[in-house]
Amino acid sequence: MSPRRSYDQYCSAARALDLVGDRWTLLIVRELLAGPRRYTDLHADLPGVSTDVLASRLKDMERDGLATRRRLPPPGAAFVYELSNRGRELLxxxxxxxxxxxxELGERRPTDAVRAHWFALPLLRALDGEGVVEVHLDEGEFHLNVGAGDGPAYGDGPAPGAVDARLVLDSATCAAVSRGDLAPADAVRAGRITVTGDGTLAKALREGRQDREDRPVDA
Known part of the structure; x- marks a missing residue:
């Protein structure tokens, strides 16, 4: 394991960048905010990263107390990586x-990769309240733990338990929300998001109580 590189500056920002300033580290954190992930899954959802760099970053994150590696019990028996409490504080x-x-998002470039769950963090920023939200896109499904203080911020696939709201939308609408061009309640009113469910979040979206004053309405 290579020694940690340091800016050697007595500054909290510099100290933080000593740990997470290397290329790919924060994107690995983004993936691990979904909960435990296998190395192969991380590599598949980080297009462009080499196997050597991914392995090196994960070792650095273990050394620095940001992530841990453990073996799943049978029948899985695979090794997974997950964030420590310190790592989850990066949300x-x-x-x-x-x-x-x-x-900086603008229009998607022809060379841009996309994964459905990459929209999870922007949607978490856009939704108020607490509850579990399933999101269905053409590219895939994921679920959000809105307002959750502990545990994964989101996860791949359908939610494992009860759901407060289900959202069906396309990636163009998700991109507009991610860019800050469109508030979720405005998208619901415009028919760009279909909401089902009886939870508080679903009712707030249908009733237009998820507006954000700092977000302009998409024309």
Whole structure:
């Protein structure tokens, strides 16, 4: 394992970047916010990262106390990586970074990869309240744990338990929400998001109580 590189500056921002400033580290955190992931799953959902770099970053994250590696019990018996409590504390950091980068999204480029669950963090930023939300896109399904203080922020596939709201929408609408161009309640009113469910979140979306004053309406 290579020694940790450091900016050697007595500054909290510099110390933080010593741990997460390397290329790919924060995107690995984004993936692990969904809960435990196998190495092969991480590699599949981080297109462009080499196997050597991914393995090196994961080892660094273990060394720095951001992630742990453990073996699943039978019949799985595979090794998975998951965030430590310290690692999960990076969720608001990623959310702030995503908010700051909304204006950089623009239109999707031909070379841009996309995964359905990459829309999870923008949707978490856009939704108020607490509850489990299933999201159905053409590219796949994922679920959000809105307002959850502990555990995974989101997960791949349908929710394992009760669901407060189910959203069906296309990737163009998700992209508009991610860019900050469209509030979820406005998309519901425009017929771009179909909402089902009897939970508080579903009712708030149908009744237009999920508007964000700081988000312009998509024309």
């Amino acid at each position: 608001p950091v990623l959310q702030a970074l995503g908010k700051w980068g909304e204006g």
